[in-house]
Structures are given as structure tokens and as C-alpha cells.
Amino acid sequence: MDKFDELLEKDKGLYSSLYLDINNAIDKIEPFIDKSQINKRFFFKNKDLLREYLDILIAAEKDVNSKSFFKKSATKNTNLKLIESYKSKHLNTFKTLKQCTDCKCFSCIDNCKFDSCDSCIKEGRIVSCDKTRTSVSIFDNTYKIDLRNNDTNSIEYFNVLGIVQDIKNDQRYILMENINTNQKMVMYLNYTVRGQEYGEIKNGEDFDYAIESYENSII
Numbered sequence: 001m002d003k004f005d006e007l008l009e010k011d012k013g014l015y016s017s018l019y020l021d022i023n024n025a026i027d028k029i030e031p032f033i034d035k036s037q038i039n040k041r042f043f044f045k046n047k048d049l050l051r052e053y054l055d056i057l058i059a060a061e062k063d064v065n066s067k068s069f070f071k072k073s074a075t076k077n078t079n080l081k082l083i084e085s086y087k088s089k090h091l092n093t094f095k096t097l098k099q100c101t102d103c104k105c106f107s108c109i110d111n112c113k114f115d116s117c118d119s120c121i122k123e124g125r126i127v128s129c130d131k132t133r134t135s136v137s138i139f140d141n142t143y144k145i146d147l148r149n150n151d152t153n154s155i156e157y158f159n160v161l162g163i164v165q166d167i168k169n170d171q172r173y174i175l176m177e178n179i180n181t182n183q184k185m186v187m188y189l190n191y192t193v194r195g196q197e198y199g200e201i202k203n204g205e206d207f208d209y210a211i212e213s214y215e216n217s218i219i
Contacts, residue, residue: 004060004077008060008083011053011057012061015053018094019054022047022097022100025101028107029107033109040117041117042100042120043100046096046097047097049090053086053087056082064076096124100120103127104128114126114129114165115172121143123140124138124163125137135165136164138217139160139161143159144159145176157180158178159177161175161176162175164214166209172190174188175210186201186207187201
């Protein structure tokens with residue numbers, strides 16, 4: 001089996017299943033939540049990219065099968081480039097869509113007051129949500145940021161472990177691990193017009209709440 005056939009077989013199976021899971025979830029939740037809410041769900045907004053990719057795979061298969069033996073190789077190469085170009089362009093979206101199926105938001109019918117999908121950048125997913133105060137999203141080494149150390153004036157690099165949202169007190173916390181030293185940090189997280197901003201936590205109760213919420217979510 002050549003590269004074209006391997007990719008075709010693998011991705012038709014993988015993404016057909018994912019597309020079916022997403023549409024089944026939409027069918028279950030759509031009657032129970034506001035349209036404005038479902039329009040915010042990442043998998044709802046991006047499911048058509050999956051459909052388009054599946055259509056490209058099916059069209060490529062038909063194109064190759066319609067060619068004579070002597071033209072199949074060239075046709076496979078042409079279609080392989082088309083498939084790889086589209087997949088490369090949307091791969092991060094496809095990875096996040098796969099994460100959606102393991103997310104607490106996937107089949108939730110609440111009219112959400114949390115950030116929900118907006119907190120799941122970089123292939124994250126909500127792993128805990130009590131629907132009243134606290135939600136926690138985690139990232140499996142997919143979300144990295146760099147921060148300047150004010151003491152040394154050097155740039156340090158971090159893996160983002162999770163984001164905790166507290167809607168009761170309108171706070172967000174970001175939990176990180178230094179890639180070089182493995183030292184863990186917790187900071188306030190704010191979204192501004194300039195992007196994400198981070199603040200030092202001096203309140204012990206806030207610090208304990210963020211740590212406890214994160215640790216309880218990954219047990």
C-alpha cells in the first residue's frame with residue numbers, strides 16, 4: 001500500500017467517525033439550547049471543515065479509480081498533494097475537534113455562563129465544570145507561552161497545564177510549568193484588547209482555590 005492509499009484509508013476512517021460523533025452530539029443538544037449558544041461551540045462552527053476534507057478524500061479516491069493503470073501513479077501524486085495541503089492548513093482545528101469529543105461541553109445542554117470553547121485554545125478541553133462557579137480546562141503539552149522574568153530580564157518558556165475559571169468572583173487562573181526547571185506557577189489571567197495578561201497572586205485563598213480546583217479536576 002502506497003502513501004496515498006494509506007492516508008486515504010486512515011483519514012476516511014478517522015474523520016468519518018469524528019464527523020459522525022459531532023453530528024450526533026449536535027442532534028442531541030440542539031433542541032435544548034439557544035441557537036446563540038450552539039453557534040459558540042467550537043465543533044459546531046468547524047464541523048464543515050471536516051465535511052469538506054472528507055469530500056476531498058472521496059473525490060480523490062474516485063479520481064484515481066477512474067484512471068487507467070498507467071495514469072494512476074501520477075493522479076495519486078496530484079491528489080496526495082491536494083489532500084496534504086488541505087490537512088496541513090486545518091490540522092490544528094482537526095486536533096481540537098477530536099479533543100471536543102472528550103470535553104465536558106460536548107453534550108452539555110446548559111446555556112453556559114463560562115468561557116467554555118473560548119478557553120479551549122491550543123487543543124484544550126474542559127475536564128471539570130460544576131455549572132455554577134468553577135470550570136477547568138487542561139492542555140496536554142499543546143499550549144506553550146513565554147514570559148519575561150523581571151528579576152533576570154530573561155525570557156522563560158512554559159507549558160500551560162490548565163486554566164481555572166471562577167465566575168462567582170469573575171477570576172481566571174492560569175497554571176504553568178517551566179519547561180527548563182519544571183517549576184510550577186499560578187497566575188491571574190486576564191483577557192484584554194492587547195491579548196492575554198498575567199498577574200501575580202498575593203491572595204492565599206485565591207491561590208489555594210486555583211490549585212485545588214485544578215488538582216481535583218485531574219484526579
